[in-house]
Amino acid sequence: MYQHLHTTLEEGIFCISINRPDKLNALNKDVISELGHAIAELYTNDAIKAGIITGTGAKAFVAGADISEFTSLDATAGAALAERGQDLVFSKIERSPKPIVAAVNGFALGGGCELAMACHFRLASDNAKFGQPEVNLGLIPGYGGTQRLVQLIGKGKAMELLMTGNMITAAEAQQLGLVNHVTSPEDLLPQTKALLQTILSKAPLAITRIIDLVNTASYAPEEGLEKEVTLFGELFDTADAKEGANxxxxxxKAQFTGH
Structure with missing residues (x-):
């Protein structure tokens, strides 16, 4: 059914694994489309009680976006790319009435970190690395990263990570509150499934309302996400963004000029 995803459904848990290991599971338009279909399936299939999002292979959860798709974008196309991803995938994950947990193995960078942050919470293997390196391309996160990173780890550290593009380890991510639990790579999926089974033993309607209310508590009006889309798109009309992608x-090493 899917070209770039591998899915399984066992004991009510729908596991979605992004399956482009030769590209470190990088997000492109096709992956976003397939993720949109998979999340829609999670919403509508009554046999699915919860979801896990992970990546195939030990090297990467999702190592970022497919930068080759960026070189031809202008402001309008860049904004459309961000808006489509947010509407089709990232916001749908965050607002899912069924719990969706990220099991992060290896690199979760750029759009990969954003994908993990859109999930209701995160477990990581001890070899995981997190980061938002878009600034190295003359860009900013476009799939909610500027908003969710602040919510999860606070303004000061979020500012640092977004402006430096630096990566952090799984242990530091746990210390900051970005990750709930750190496991060995072999225990990552079993522990994630065990935690979801505990959640699935509780009252489903209560779980749905907890998700809704915690999301409500986390957000100011959604103008932050809308503004991110606009500013993300605008940067594609800059020389620095073209230089960064190239x-x-x-x-x-990119040579930025501030234009």
Missing amino acids: AFLEKR
């Missing part, structure tokens, strides 16, 4: 693809 430098990444050419494996060289």
Whole structure:
């Protein structure tokens, strides 16, 4: 059914694994479309009680977006890319009435970190790395990263990570509150499933309302997400964004000019 996802349904838990290990599970338009279909399936299939999002292989959960898709974007197309991803996938995950947990194995960078943050909470293997390196491309996160990172770890540390593009380890992510539990790679999925089974033993209607109310408590009006879409798009009309994407693809250091 899916070209870039591997899915299983066992004991009510729908496991969605992004399956592009040769590309470190990077997000492209096709992956976003398939994730949208998978999340819609989670919403509508009564046999599904909860979800796990993970990545195939030990190296990466999702190592970011497919930068090759960025080189031809202008402000309008960039904003449309961010809005489509938020509407189709990231906001749908966050607002899901059924619990969705990220099981993070390896790199969760850029859109991968944003995907993990959209989930209701996160477990990580001890080799996981988190970061929002978009600034290295002359860009900003476009899938909710500027908003959710602040919610999860606070303004000061979020400012630092967003402006430096630095990565943090699983242990530091746990200390900051980005990750709930850190496990060995082999225990990651079993522990995630065990925690979800505990949640599924509780009253489903209460769980749905907890998700709704915690999301409500976490958000100011949603203008932050809308503003992120606009500003993300605007940066695609800058010379720095074009230089950042080209430098990444050419494996060289970007030379930013502030234009």
